[in-house]
Amino acid sequence: MLVAQSSDVSSDLGIYLPLVVMFALAAAFAVFSALLGPLVGPSRYNRAKFQAYECGIEPSPQPVVGGGRVPVAYYLTAMLFILFDIEMVFLYPFAVSADVLGLFGLVEIFLFIATVGFAYAYVWRRGGLDWN
């Protein structure tokens, strides 16, 4: 037996073993598949094949969209994502122990959501959530 027979299960690192096995198998499968293509597939050289796809025209030497820059709205979205991700992550332990905390917890979480909601409302009002 490779895994410890322990009564105290959660203190055992063995609970992560299946995850590691799954990761190894999935990684092996993915790498194998990615390597399989060039091995069994044909390879016939053609200059046009190595050009980036631009609907049949010669690829423009100019960089992609807007001088190689992406719209700033993506940055805002990512920033908001961090904001709500952190809020979400705090809500999980709260949700687990909400019953113990009772009314006190309700007030706390209401304050927390309201505070984040304030930032959210500000971004909304300034048009940070609008896409063109």
Added chain:
Amino acid sequence: MLLAQQGAATVSTGEAVSFWVLGPLALAGALGMIFARNAVHSALFLVMTMLSLGCIYMVQQAPFLGFVQIIVYTGAIMMLFLFVLMLVGRDASDSVVEVLRGQRLWAGVLGVGLAVLITGAVARSLIDVTDQGLAADTANGGRGNVANIGQLIFSDYLFPFELTSALLITAAVGAMVLGYVNREQRGRRTQKELVEARFRGEHDRPSPLPGPGVFATANSVATPALLPDGSVAPESLSRLIESTTADKLAAERESVAGTGPAAGTRALAPGKEESR
């Protein structure tokens, strides 16, 4: 591989193995981040470090912290980094000009300070801190990791917790101030209003420009559309495509004539093609 039966003072085999796998990975990621030439590669190495740290947290019986590390740091914050790198553009090279005066000096001073802090913390953890053991029940107060974190955050550490929400406000406002481009939303016209404006003659033509002649003679958007009399519809030519071809032709002429400029920033691109 007996993992749990050993005493609290010794490090179990599983923990040792995971540490010696994850630790070097994290370190390699950190070094790779510093030495990679490409900014996106740097970011990827940093992702690797964050992932390894998350796994190390899990090994230390903090599964919640471990997965939060993966979700928030690798998932959200590194994604922001990637977006910002793409915001700057793929080909942007590092600027060698120092914008901040005395940057190196301050970097050195702060770096030494950080090193001292870390050494102090590590030394203290080696000498002072009593070993609590990592068995989940003792480490997590007998209530399980997540429940324990929840009850501690919302009782003993309530004030710091509410402060984080203030921090989040700062982040949102900062992002808006930095990233906001003043787009006048109120003044934007709807599709219907635009159509009406077109037919009232506020634009050059009521209809959109004719598409390229893709289906007529060739499969390229560079093919012009033909008018009923067989002549080329000038509006169907993309300004960008036309200028690209024209620019290329001009550049080739120059290089043949020997009047062109010496190898520029993009000189590597054609060479790559020939080396194949």
Added chain:
Amino acid sequence: MTRAQLLADDPLWLILIKAVALLLLGALATMAMIILERKIVARMQHRPGPNRVGPNGWFQSIADAIKLPFKEQIIPDTADRKVYFLAPIISTIPAFLAFSVIPFGPEVSIFGERTVLQLVDLPVGVLVVLACSSLGVYGIVLAGWASGSPYPLLGGLRSAAQVISYEIAMGLSIVAVILYTGSLSTGDIVDAQASGWYFYLLIPSFLIYCVSMVGETNRAPFDLPEAESELVGGFHTEYSSMKFALFFLAEYVNMVIVSAFCTTLFLGGYMAPWPVSLIGDNYFNTGWWPLLWFFTKTWFFLFVFIWLRGTLPRMRYDQFMRLGWKILVPANLVWIVLVVALRAFRNEAEISATTILVAGGIVLVVLIGLSFLLPDRAAPDEDSDRVPVTGGGYPIPPLDLVVPDKDAAAPRRVRRKRQTASVGAGAEKETEQ
């Protein structure tokens, strides 16, 4: 023994069997899903769909799977080769990894070993699925970036922004479930639904989850990253051969994951549905039977995915982002506060549960109504001179028009005459050209 203890006792060979089974499940579900999708969408559009390979074309997916490795792999010159190679792998691994926390069934015996039909039951199982989905985004962004080509870059960015936006809505809709369960473990969530499934106890969460799971997997009507009319193929435009297949696999495995996760969170996981659960002291909830219920529920969601694709037109990007950020997220937060309040007051036990439910329902309806009323754009003014569909100046046939039976209505001779005339007209046209 508890579920976690049973799983911790698994010997290595059992873990391997389960992991391989999950890998196979992912691959087979993808193949089944592709052929089913093509068949069902074809049926919805009144065409036969694939009908060449095997009986009625049902082996089409197998033929495709065999074909793909033998296709030439083309990497554009502008690509960043290392990242280009890594991207499909990065998007595949998390997709499979998320499978490991899904509980497929209760305690069974495999080759004499008591175990649970689940690979691993972590105390933070829900977070594993979220972490995997946030890692999978990297595959998409990196594929777009590494291709060095405009369409993939745009597609990758769009896709990433979309996935992270809807991940918020998804993660928040789980909070209410955790409030009821008091645990982040997927096994506990299923067990907690023995008294009632959450999809009717927590309807708003369920609906928000369903919308966000479609957005999260980049599927129609939210398939903007691959909008063929705008972006060719999206982030995998420059990918071919097995690398393309890996992206395809990851997309479909992700669909299976979110469906299975939805089943776990809201539809009682592997538990037998109501009329069946009454039979023989819940006999059908033991042994291997629950696998059947689990897959039935999961495939129901997968069918809805296909159904949506066959039915709905693609949304515009700004509409899509508005739905995510301006409707789903705030509605979710309000709902969470309501649920917390409901539970807190009920635990104080001064007000009866019915009163709270009624009051909460009214407040919820008002709030949802308000959230729709929030001014976003001025309402379009009333268009009085719009052309009516019927009854206007145009000769539009009435909607209840009955076409008379042509055999009965028209004498033979007249009909033939008309036919020749029309043929003649067609011939004339052809000679003209």
